Every structure is written in structure tokens, then in C-alpha cells.
Amino acid sequence: MRVRHVVCLVFYIAITSACNVSNEGSTSLSSSSCLRDGGPVTKKPPLPNFFKSFDLPKVFDIVPLISPLNLPQKFFWKKDSEFVVIRYPRCSQQLASHLKLDRDVSFEELKNYFYGDNCLASISPEISLHTLAVTNDPEYTNQTHLTSLHATEAYNFLYGPSGPTSQVTIAIIDSGVDIDHEDFSGNLWVNSNETAGNSVDDDHNGYVDDVNGYNFASNTANPRPQAWPAPNTGGESHGTHVAGLAAAKADNSKGIAGVMGKNIKIMSLNVFGATAGASTTNIINAIYYAIDNGADIINLSLGGYGVSESIFQALKNAAASGVMVFAAAGNDGSLLDDGHFILPASYAQSIMGVLSVGATDDNDGKIAWFSNYSSRYVEIASSGTHSGNNGLKSTLPGNSYGFKQGTSMATPVAAGVAAWAISYLKSLGVTPTPMLVEQFLQETSDTVPDLYGKVSRGQRLNLLSLVNKIGDCF
Ligand SMILES: [Ca+2]
Ligand SMILES: [Ca+2]
Ligand SMILES: [Ca+2]
Ligand SMILES: [Ca+2]
Known part of the structure; x- marks a missing residue:
């Protein structure tokens, strides 16, 4: 601990007076100003509650490509296009899976597929x-x-x-x-x-x-x-x-x-x-x-x-x-x-x-x-x-x-x-x-x-x- 006390002094001069140095070793935190915008920090808060129900809003993350106005307004994803599909934990232990199209699929068809399946949380383009x-x-x-x-x-x-x-x-x-x-x-x-x-x-x-x-x-x-x-x-x-x-x-x-x-x-x-x-x-x-x-x-x-x-x-x-x-x-x-x-x-x-x-x-x-x-x-x-x-x-x-x-x-x-x-x-x-x-x-x-x-x-x-x-x- 000796080294720490020496360097602590350097730190104290160089950085800030916000921390209460005399507080070291005590069991209570006398000042909430140790962090600028962190709010009060209490000692020994309850342990985090780990669980597997993640926040997964249903999101269709596919944006139709913008095409020139003189073309028909029909958008296709080409055969072999790749997506990442997230399934809710209640449906699948492995959340993310890979989807590769085996034929051309229209934007509407993809959208209907997504909203028609209650197990699908999101679909996004696959990126390497x-x-x-x-x-x-x-x-x-x-x-x-x-x-x-x-x-x-x-x-x-x-x-x-x-x-x-x-x-x-x-x-x-x-x-x-x-x-x-x-x-x-x-x-x-x-x-x-x-x-x-x-x-x-x-x-x-x-x-x-x-x-x-x-x-x-x-x-x-x-x-x-x-x-x-x-x-x-x-x-x-x-x-x-x-x-x-x-x-x-x-x-x-x-x-x-x-x-x-x-x-x-x-x-x-x-x-x-x-x-x-x-x-x-x-x-x-x-x-x-x-x-x-x-x-x-x-x-x-x-x-x-x-x-x-x-x-x-x-x-x-x-x-x-x-x-x-x-x-x-x-x-x-x-x-x-x-x-x-x-x-x-x-x-x-x-x-x-x-x-x-x-x-x-x-x-x-x-x-x-x-x-x-x-x-x-x-x-x-x-x-x-x-x-x-x-x-x-x-x-x-x-x-x-x-x-x-x-x-x-x-x-x-x-x-x-x-x-x-x-x-x-x-x-x-x-x-x-x-x-x-x-x-x-x-x-x-x-x-x-x-x-x-x-x-x-x-x-x-x-x-x-x-x-x-x-x-x-x-
Ligand atoms: Ca080593
Ligand atoms: Ca951040
Ligand atoms: Ca084993
Ligand atoms: Ca295992």
C-alpha cells in the first residue's frame, strides 16, 4: 500500500479536490461529489439480478433502397442476400441466426414474413x-x-x-x-x-x-x-x-x-x-x-x-x-x-x-x-x-x-x-x-x-x- 499513498498525493494535487481523502478506509461515503454527474453512490447496494429476459423490442431493421422515381416502386432483395434474425429466448436458446435468401424476395414479402412470426424479435442486414x-x-x-x-x-x-x-x-x-x-x-x-x-x-x-x-x-x-x-x-x-x-x-x-x-x-x-x-x-x-x-x-x-x-x-x-x-x-x-x-x-x-x-x-x-x-x-x-x-x-x-x-x-x-x-x-x-x-x-x-x-x-x-x-x- 505504500506506493499507493505516495502516488495518491500526486493524484490529489493534479486532478481534483472532489474526493474526501480522509474518507479512505471508512465504511461510509460522505460525499456524492466523487463522480461529477453520477449522483449519490452508496456502499454495498444489492447484487445485480441476472436473468435471461432481455429487452428485445420487435424491430424490422430493413430499409428499402431508394431507387430513381422512373422505376417501378417494387423493391427486391436478391437471392443470396444475408440477414441476421433474432428470436426471442422463449422460442430459441440461440438468439441470433443467419438467414440467406434462396430466391429473390420483395420488400413486402420480407416484411410480412417478419411480422407474421411471433418468435422474431428483429431482422437486420448481415454485415461482415x-x-x-x-x-x-x-x-x-x-x-x-x-x-x-x-x-x-x-x-x-x-x-x-x-x-x-x-x-x-x-x-x-x-x-x-x-x-x-x-x-x-x-x-x-x-x-x-x-x-x-x-x-x-x-x-x-x-x-x-x-x-x-x-x-x-x-x-x-x-x-x-x-x-x-x-x-x-x-x-x-x-x-x-x-x-x-x-x-x-x-x-x-x-x-x-x-x-x-x-x-x-x-x-x-x-x-x-x-x-x-x-x-x-x-x-x-x-x-x-x-x-x-x-x-x-x-x-x-x-x-x-x-x-x-x-x-x-x-x-x-x-x-x-x-x-x-x-x-x-x-x-x-x-x-x-x-x-x-x-x-x-x-x-x-x-x-x-x-x-x-x-x-x-x-x-x-x-x-x-x-x-x-x-x-x-x-x-x-x-x-x-x-x-x-x-x-x-x-x-x-x-x-x-x-x-x-x-x-x-x-x-x-x-x-x-x-x-x-x-x-x-x-x-x-x-x-x-x-x-x-x-x-x-x-x-x-x-x-x-x-x-x-x-x-x-x-x-x-x-x-x-x-x-x-x-x-x-x-
Ligand atoms: Ca507474464
Ligand atoms: Ca458509452
Ligand atoms: Ca460436455
Ligand atoms: Ca454447455
């Missing part, structure tokens, strides 16, 4: 999403993002034997995680109600033999990466790199330390399988799997341009169920707005507890050259590269390590920071709702003038400020 890392070149060994987060200044508290001990589970919805990697040993989520390899869905959650996660693309219990074909060969290492940034084992004399390197469990949900594109159907099913199977955080280092009411509903249901979501803002170096809308990140600004993440460069702390930006649609920034290293160092399949860069990397760094908040709040007896944690992340971020206009309020995450503020508030 991609990982959001850019090329890398492994050669260095330092983890510059931990310095940028000021995590190294509180090493003993964060990674040593002291500090919070409450467990956090992070779902990595990605290209699969090499669960045999040496630096994940002890940090893997285990579905204790499922028996491996007996071809039985022992826990009746709708998935057979899902012991460490699931492969939604190939419909198997093996959550490891599957080889991608050319020209994307090797791209399947993405999920392993993402998982390591958030949750590689710290303090084990091996490899690297995840931002949340202890008291964390990785749930690997592979939505890519053996291809470089992930369908919204698979992503939606993975989101609901994470909610139903005890994840605290979902990491979505993937994206594609477009809109999807079904994705929006899944994100809202995650936050409402107590699961925080982080989504990458994208790597086109462009301004996100209503017309340049990236799935799923652009929905985050309208949902408390779901955050969109832009990338900064550890070299200068400014927005990374590739990161999408927006003062509205990018809610927070964290390290996504060090331009001198061409990336951040993390785990790669086969007990190896290397560099990747992208908003894909910034996202698990941010998710790792949130994991700290969740663990620490739990250990203090406070329910870490996604809304509360988003407020804490925003309130304790550094305001960086260079990020004005790029990220909401110019905010870049600061893990040290976060843990100090939580310590001060409760």
Missing part, C-alpha cells in the same frame, strides 16, 4: 466485421503502454502480492485465443458446470463441451485460433495478442504482464473461425453467451461500417445485465460521424457502460496515425502503438510474443483498466455497474489538449488516477 490491427514488426521487449497508463508507478499494488483480489472475467470476442500459451496459465476462464469432450451440453446453456469458451463460426467447443487462408494468413493471431494485452499473467517470470495481470479469467469466444470476416450473427450470439455465462467485460477489437439494430440491442442488453463492453474505433484515420458509422463502436456514445476506444501513440501521447477520431463517437483513448516499435508487445500463438498496433490493441488496454476498477470496487463491497465504471474511467482520465476534437473531452486513460480515486471514494 474485421479485426482492427495494422501490420507489425516484432523486435523490442518493453511494454510502453504500461508506462503511458502510469501503471508501473504502482507496480506492487497492481501486480505484486498486495492490491485487490476480486476475480474478473473478460470475454475476448475475436479470432480465438491460444489457451495453451504459457503466459495465460492460471488466467483462463473455466466453465465448471461443463464436462469436456463428452459431446453433452452438461450445463444446458445451449453449447456442447464449452469448457473455456466457444467457436461460434465453426460451431465447435475449441476456442483456439483457426488458420486463415491467404491473403490473411497469420491474421488469426489477433485474438491471442488482444487477450494478452488485457490479461496475460503478471508476476510469473514469463513473457509480459497484461494490464490486468492477476485475478482475471479469459473467456475466448471465436467469431472468425477459419475466415477473416466475422458475421454479426456470430458476434451477437457471442455477446449473449458472455452475458449468460458470467463475463464482467466484453472486448470487441473488431469493426465494420454500417448500422445494425440487432447489435445495438445486444450492446444495450450487455450493459443492462452488468457487463461492460469495449469496442475499437477503427483504423482508417478518419472522422466518425452519423454518415461514417462503425459497428459496434459508434453505438457506444449512446450507451453508458459501453465504450468506444481510440488509439494513442506511446511515443508522443497523441492520437495514433491510424486511429479514427471524433469528439462524439470516440469516448476514450488509450495506447494502441508505440511508433518506434511499430506496436505494443503482447502474446502470440505458440508461446511467442510480438508487436501489433491498432485500435484493436487500444481496446484491450482500456478493458484491462476497467478490469481493475471492477476488481477493486468488488473488493471494497461496491457493485461495479457498467455505468459506474464508465463514469470512473471518464472522471480519472487525463485531459490531453492534443486530443481535443479527436476524443470526447480529449480523454486518455490513466490507471494510476483510477485506482487512487476509487481508493479515495470508498
